[in-house]
Amino acid sequence: MKKEILINSYKAGACHISSALSCIDILVDIFKQKKEDDIFLFGKASGVAAYYCLLAEQGEIPKGKVAYYLKNYPLVSKEVPGVVHSFGSIGHSLSVAAGIAFADRKRNVYVLISDGELMEGSTYEAALFIGQHNLKNLYVHVDDNKLVALGKTKDILNLDNAFEFYQKNIPNFIRHETIKGAGVDFMENDYTWHYKNLDENLLEKALEQIRQLR
Numbered sequence: 001m002k003k004e005i006l007i008n009s010y011k012a013g014a015c016h017i018s019s020a021l022s023c024i025d026i027l028v029d030i031f032k033q034k035k036e037d038d039i040f041l042f043g044k045a046s047g048v049a050a051y052y053c054l055l056a057e058q059g060e061i062p063k064g065k066v067a068y069y070l071k072n073y074p075l076v077s078k079e080v081p082g083v084v085h086s087f088g089s090i091g092h093s094l095s096v097a098a099g100i101a102f103a104d105r106k107r108n109v110y111v112l113i114s115d116g117e118l119m120e121g122s123t124y125e126a127a128l129f130i131g132q133h134n135l136k137n138l139y140v141h142v143d144d145n146k147l148v149a150l151g152k153t154k155d156i157l158n159l160d161n162a163f164e165f166y167q168k169n170i171p172n173f174i175r176h177e178t179i180k181g182a183g184v185d186f187m188e189n190d191y192t193w194h195y196k197n198l199d200e201n202l203l204e205k206a207l208e209q210i211r212q213l214r
Helices: 002-012 019-034 045-059 063-070 091-102 113-120 122-132 160-169 200-211
Strands: 039-042 109-114 137-145 171-178
Touching: 002 045, 002 063, 002 122, 002 200, 019 045, 019 109, 019 137, 019 200, 039 045, 039 091, 045 063, 045 091, 091 109, 091 122, 091 137, 113 122, 113 137, 113 160, 122 160, 160 171
Parallel strands: 039 109, 109 137, 137 171
Antiparallel strands: none
16 A cells, blocks of 8 residues: 555646555554444545555555545545545544544544644644543544644644643544654655655655565
8 A cells, every 4th residue: 555655646646645645554453443333534645546546455546546535635535435524724634524424323433643733722622522521432543753734743733732721621542653754765864755746756766665665
């Protein structure tokens, strides 16, 4: 799937490749736990290439349509089979997930968000709601790659205290410490790759590094 992220992002001329590489392992882990009737929401819209490639791997969408869905700006689109809700601007997914979990406590709800989303006021308010109603059927996974669009997370807004708040209020708060651009050395821990595209030479270099991970 890491290979498919690279190839389809190249075909689509899409950016946010490093965001997808940092969360694909989390996605695979969630879907190993998720039951058929459970709900999953992909809140980390910038890394959606990972989610589309996972859906293709599971047969939800044709592999040949991944690049098509990624064209223009790669946001999570409800027109894609398997997607429950569309997310663009960050900060909305935890509120939606909390609402679904509150409405139906008999099934589990999983949501994947970015560390940057923890800065949003709507995310903070959702956490208060989750804590008050003790939504134990909601599993909040955070991709903590320590980078946002324009720099290091700690330099934009230090989240050390925020993590304590979210862990206190959300019964199932899972923090994954990841690497942005994981597996491709020229992308790793480089926030500028949030908006960069691959050319043919860089694609081949990246693919070779991914092959060596096996």
